[in-house]
Amino acid sequence: MSHRLLFDDRFADLVESGAKTQTIRRLHDELPRPGDRLQLCRAHSAPVLFTILNAVCTSVQPLRIYKDRPTWTAVELDGEYLILTHIRDLALADGFARTMDFLRYFERKGLPFEGVLIKWAARPEHPHTPPPMRECCTCKHEGKSIKDWPCRTSMNAVGLMCWEPKEAHNGTART
Secondary structure: OEEEEEEOHHHHHHHHHOOOOEEEEEOOOOOOOOOOEEEEEEOOOOOOOEEEEEEEEEEEEEEEEEEEEOOEEEEEEOOEEOOHHHHHHHHHHOOOOOHHHHHHHHHHHOOOEEEEEEEEEEOOOOOOOOOOOOOOOOOOOOOOOHHHOOEEEEEEOOEEEEEEEOOOOOOOOOO
């Protein structure tokens, strides 16, 4: 199944850079499950959405944020009460600079907050997309067609690599 998640500019840049690989969302009927495809989009006022990244959902965990005492906001992840250092780690991973920014964000949305923590891993556009081409480690192929290269090459997991040089760069044959 495929799901679309929208991010405002503040978080979209972090998603695009790979610094943010999770999001917190309110509970609703159509939540992703691990293995589902995610289309991560930049939310604009324009009618067309811009896809930042295609990803695969790796986990969905229940999350609850609530006032434990008048001066303390508590966070539970998967039913476990988080201590302050774990709340800080959660806040930083979710794109907040400080723990207090994270807690105030959810306090403004209204507490108690019942939701989920969704994590993802980026996925290539197509599973059979070849890796980026690399320059041959022995020869210089700049601007030449492959048949004019001064070596014999083969494609492996890292790209095009020499396996038998035809001649050395100084014109002498190699063995």
